[in-house]
Amino acid sequence: MEPSFGALLNVLLLSLLLVTALLAVSSRDLLASVILFSAYSLLMALMWQRLQAPDLALTEAAVGAGITTVLFLVAIFRTRRREEE
Amino acid sequence: MKRLVSLLFIGALALLLLYVVSKMPPMGEPTNPTMTHVVPRYLEKSEGEAHARNVVTGVIINYRGFDTLGEVTVIYCALAAVLAVLGREKRGRIRDYVELSGIPSSVIVRTMVALVVPFIVLFSLYVILHGEMSPGGGFQGGAVIGASMIIFTTVFGLHLSSVKVPLKVRAALEGSAVITFFLVGIAGILGGGNFLAYAWPRVSQSLQPALVTWLTVLVEVGIGLGGAMVFVSILFAMVREEGADEPLA
Amino acid sequence: MSGAYRHFPILMVTIPFFGAALLPFLAYLRRKAVPWASAFFLAISGGLGTFLVGKIPPGGHLSYPLGGWEPPYGIELRVDFSGYFLMMAVAGISLAAVIYSRRYIEKEVEGGRITAYYVLFLLMSASMMGFVITGDVFNLFVMMEILSISSYALVAVTGNRNAVRAAFKYLLMGAPSSIMVLLGVGLLYSVTGTLNMADLAARVGDTGYREVLIASYAILVLAFMVKAAVFPLHLWLPDAHSIAPSPISAMLSGLVVAVSAFAVARITFSVFTVHAWGLVGTTLEALAVAGAAAVLFGGIMAIYQKDFKMMIAYSTISHMGYVVLGITALNPEGITGAVYHILDHGIAKACLFMCAGNFIYRKGFRKIEQLKGAWREMPWTCFAFSLAAWSIIGLPPSAGFISKWYLVYGSVRAGKVPYAVVLLVGSILAAVYCFRVVYYMFFQPAKEGDWGERLSEAPASMSVPTWALSLATLFFGVFSYLFLDSLLKAAAQLL
Amino acid sequence: MNLWHNFHYAVAMVLFCVGLYAVIMRRNIIKKIIGINIMETSVFLFLISIGYRKGGVAPVHVEGLDPSRMVNPLPQSLILTGIVVAVSITALALSLAILLYRQFGTLDVNRLFREEEEEAG
Numbered sequence: 047m048e049p050s051f052g053a054l055l056n057v058l059l060l061s062l063l064l065v066t067a068l069l070a071v072s073s074r075d076l077l078a079s080v081i082l083f084s085a086y087s088l089l090m091a092l093m094w095q096r097l098q099a100p101d102l103a104l105t106e107a108a109v110g111a112g113i114t115t116v117l118f119l120v121a122i123f124r125t126r127r128r129e130e131e
Numbered sequence: 132m133k134r135l136v137s138l139l140f141i142g143a144l145a146l147l148l149l150y151v152v153s154k155m156p157p158m159g160e161p162t163n164p165t166m167t168h169v170v171p172r173y174l175e176k177s178e179g180e181a182h183a184r185n186v187v188t189g190v191i192i193n194y195r196g197f198d199t200l201g202e203v204t205v206i207y208c209a210l211a212a213v214l215a216v217l218g219r220e221k222r223g224r225i226r227d228y229v230e231l232s233g234i235p236s237s238v239i240v241r242t243m244v245a246l247v248v249p250f251i252v253l254f255s256l257y258v259i260l261h262g263e264m265s266p267g268g269g270f271q272g273g274a275v276i277g278a279s280m281i282i283f284t285t286v287f288g289l290h291l292s293s294v295k296v297p298l299k300v301r302a303a304l305e306g307s308a309v310i311t312f313f314l315v316g317i318a319g320i321l322g323g324g325n326f327l328a329y330a331w332p333r334v335s336q337s338l339q340p341a342l343v344t345w346l347t348v349l350v351e352v353g354i355g356l357g358g359a360m361v362f363v364s365i366l367f368a369m370v371r372e373e374g375a376d377e378p379l380a
Numbered sequence: 381m382s383g384a385y386r387h388f389p390i391l392m393v394t395i396p397f398f399g400a401a402l403l404p405f406l407a408y409l410r411r412k413a414v415p416w417a418s419a420f421f422l423a424i425s426g427g428l429g430t431f432l433v434g435k436i437p438p439g440g441h442l443s444y445p446l447g448g449w450e451p452p453y454g455i456e457l458r459v460d461f462s463g464y465f466l467m468m469a470v471a472g473i474s475l476a477a478v479i480y481s482r483r484y485i486e487k488e489v490e491g492g493r494i495t496a497y498y499v500l501f502l503l504m505s506a507s508m509m510g511f512v513i514t515g516d517v518f519n520l521f522v523m524m525e526i527l528s529i530s531s532y533a534l535v536a537v538t539g540n541r542n543a544v545r546a547a548f549k550y551l552l553m554g555a556p557s558s559i560m561v562l563l564g565v566g567l568l569y570s571v572t573g574t575l576n577m578a579d580l581a582a583r584v585g586d587t588g589y590r591e592v593l594i595a596s597y598a599i600l601v602l603a604f605m606v607k608a609a610v611f612p613l614h615l616w617l618p619d620a621h622s623i624a625p626s627p628i629s630a631m632l633s634g635l636v637v638a639v640s641a642f643a644v645a646r647i648t649f650s651v652f653t654v655h656a657w658g659l660v661g662t663t664l665e666a667l668a669v670a671g672a673a674a675v676l677f678g679g680i681m682a683i684y685q686k687d688f689k690m691m692i693a694y695s696t697i698s699h700m701g702y703v704v705l706g707i708t709a710l711n712p713e714g715i716t717g718a719v720y721h722i723l724d725h726g727i728a729k730a731c732l733f734m735c736a737g738n739f740i741y742r743k744g745f746r747k748i749e750q751l752k753g754a755w756r757e758m759p760w761t762c763f764a765f766s767l768a769a770w771s772i773i774g775l776p777p778s779a780g781f782i783s784k785w786y787l788v789y790g791s792v793r794a795g796k797v798p799y800a801v802v803l804l805v806g807s808i809l810a811a812v813y814c815f816r817v818v819y820y821m822f823f824q825p826a827k828e829g830d831w832g833e834r835l836s837e838a839p840a841s842m843s844v845p846t847w848a849l850s851l852a853t854l855f856f857g858v859f860s861y862l863f864l865d866s867l868l869k870a871a872a873q874l875l
Numbered sequence: 876m877n878l879w880h881n882f883h884y885a886v887a888m889v890l891f892c893v894g895l896y897a898v899i900m901r902r903n904i905i906k907k908i909i910g911i912n913i914m915e916t917s918v919f920l921f922l923i924s925i926g927y928r929k930g931g932v933a934p935v936h937v938e939g940l941d942p943s944r945m946v947n948p949l950p951q952s953l954i955l956t957g958i959v960v961a962v963s964i965t966a967l968a969l970s971l972a973i974l975l976y977r978q979f980g981t982l983d984v985n986r987l988f989r990e991e992e993e994e995a996g
Binding site for chain 1: 890896897908919955961962973
């Protein structure tokens with residue numbers, strides 16, 4: 047693939063996806079992980095928009111970053127915020 | 132020891148998957164099997180056959196309608212599952228963490244949310260009804276409505292939002308997606324075609340485009356309302372506190 | 381093909397979906413009617429199925445393009461005789477289990493959740509019917525998801541803490557395996573460009589991407605092995621199946637794992653046809669080894685159990701091994717044996733769990749020792765248990781004998797004698813764990829205070845389904861010749 | 876080789892393994908559920924990348940657009956169903972987590988299952 051602005055942007059988005067996923071998995075604070083997961087979902091929506099899937103970008107932004115995150119937050123408030131030792 | 136084995140397993144799986152990926156057809160080439168086999172027909176004919184300018188909507192509602200019937204059944208099933216696990220909230224005795232935390236949200240937030248939510252609902256209606264021509268559709272719009280209710284709930288508390296969207300309304304609309312879809316499917320059989328046929332053979336050719344369009348809109352609205360209500364009900368069931376009839380601390 | 385009956389398969393799947401969406405309204409009007417309405421919807425579904433008797437050509441299939449879009453553009457239902465046979469099995473056993481549920485669930489599940497229970501029950505049975513007849517791999521995934529979500533929730537429906545834990549364990553293994561199914565479907569799609577099974581079968585032979593095909597087959601088989609609880613991936617099964625309410629145990633153990641095993645057969649025979657087996661031979665051999673291990677492991681573990689529902693659950697692991705060995709024999713006899721085994725194991729296992737449910741309902745007993753001398757108080761349940769156990773062991777003239785006969789014959793014909801020996805050893809193990817319980821029931825004196833002289837059978841709405849199923853094991857043994865010919869032809873068609 | 880060309884697929888597979896790592900290795904239930912979600916979205920990314928074509932545009936008909944330039948709409952419609960399935964599973968899993976916490980007072984699988992062994996033994 048010839049280096050172009052679009053390709054570079056894709057590489058950047060994909061590396062950010064990897065970073066946020068790893069951070070979301072490794073953080074000990076559950077609230078932080080959920081927020082990172084929300085950021086991951088938003089980046090994913092951007093990535094899908096880059097791949098010419100606007101329907102899915104819209105859905106992922108509403109469902110993945112919106113509803114799923116809120117469900118996670120509710121679950122955390124109903125349980126506990128930190129991981130146990 | 133167990134951790135090491137698991138890590139090795141995941142690492143080996145990653146290497147295998149990367150190897151498989153390296154053997155796959157190169158991404159984005161127009162000569163790939165995915166680009167040459169089934170898809171050309173969708174791209175070229177969906178406007179004439181499914182009467183949807185947005186090809187994704189055409190595929191979802193029309194060509195692969197049964198998957199979407201399955202999809203709305205999945206989300207209805209998720210609601211039934213959550214209710215089977217947590218139980219439905221009861222009227223007049225609901226409380227949630229917003230009230231329990233004792234910290235009211237700030238005036239700015241409350242005003243903003245109260246102002247914005249009607250516009251979000253308006254936008255989502257647009258998304259639902261324009262699904263056939265622009266990106267969006269029933270489920271996306273339903274999700275946006277659900278999200279707006281969720282914002283409202285997190286700011287104003289469960290009690291007020293369950294006054295705005297009473298249990299009776301939700302309970303009546305939750306199954307609407309499945310019911311609409313099934314009735315449209317049966318109508319396809321009665322119209323002389325197969326289950327989920329939109330262009331009924333018994334209707335004259337000239338009326339068929341309008342029929343397909345209207346049935347698509349009907350299904351989209353059903354999915355939108357059903358999806359939104361299911362999301363709101365799932366959230367309410369999860370927010371509800373057990374033993375909430377005790378006095379507030 | 382013409383005639384109204386061609387619409388019946390899709391109606392069999394969607395009418396219970398529709399019914400599930402209507403149940404909340406009915407519950408609002410009249411709560412007592414909900415169980416009867418669910419039974420009614422399943423009865424319609426099964427009744428429509430009986431109209432299809434003789435309509436499906438034994439060597440062919442009924443193809444139903446949904447929405448009138450010819451495959452591969454739309455979704456196709458592909459009802460061949462084995463699919464139809466299993467669909468009827470699902471309808472029949474579900475009907476028995478839903479009738480059985482009414483009294484049992486009243487006792488175990490809190491009132492507000494009963495409607496949700498029946499909604500999930502209807503969705504579970506209908507999605508299984510869709511699962512076995514669909515001719516589209518993505519639709520297979522969608523149906524499997526409805527099935528999985530309803531099963532996870534139904535395990536937890538009592539709200540008992542062990543049940544919730546078992547359900548979570550089930551979900552934790554089930555959800556990743558569902559995602560793997562999607563991944564496998566994606567890999568298949570990337571090299572063929574289609575999702576329709578018949579079209580896939582025509583195209584997998586001549587694509588150049590061997591590695592991708594092998595990987596997708598391995599991933600799909602691994603994922604369905606989790607769902608079917610084949611040996612090393614069975615960890616979720618014993619807890620989930622023994623702690624769930626008894627009618628749900630009957631459905632999960634009798635049908636849910638079995639249709640997942642049938643999905644392996646669909647993938648092997650309808651997608652990767654005989655032309656592609658050269659590619660996936662290693663995976664098939666590994667699957668056969670896992671199946672053989674499952675037969676032995678499940679049987680041995682069942683012998684050591686103290687809790688009788690746990691024993692029946694381990695027996696399921698053993699019998700899923702049988703089904704897998706039938707599929708991997710790769711000949712018509714093996715496939716026929718596997719399909720027939722799914723049916724008769726389903727009936728007998730459902731019956732065993734219902735008998736266990738009868739004991740729990742009346743006495744609250746869960747331990748095998750507590751069954752000593754049970755026949756004096758609950759003779760009919762004990763007899764039903766013995767009949768079903770007879771079929772589980774595979775003694776003539778029960779249906780279990782017929783299927784095991786074909787399974788052993790298939791293995792021998794495929795030149796895999798060690799597997800035939802494993803199958804026979806599995807039957808001996810089954811005899812050990814079943815006869816122990818039967819011996820306790822009939823020939824051991826009751827412990828003081830456990831069982832009295834007074835007859836106290838379970839209520840009729842629970843005993844009748846139990847007995848219907850136990851007689852069905854005999855029926856399908858004695859009248860097996862009615863079905864076997866068509867099944868063999870349908871199986872030969874796949875090869 | 877193709878791996879360089881297919882780096883979208885490769886990243887999707889790595890994300891899949893990250894999710895699987897969370898499901899298998901993390902002890903906290905919420906973490907496991909996040910892992911399930913990461914696995915799901917990674918497979919969605921994989922499928923959408925399969926549907927992409929170079930220089931493609933979104934599959935919506937507008938005046939004067941050549942249909943052969945559009946990206947593949949089929950994976951997109953499949954993934955829409957997939958997203959619904961994902962949120963359904965998440966909702967059920969979180970409900971079970973809430974109930975488990977109410978009954979056991981912990982979200983740590985080791986504690987949940989250690990207690991199970993004690994009860995059995």
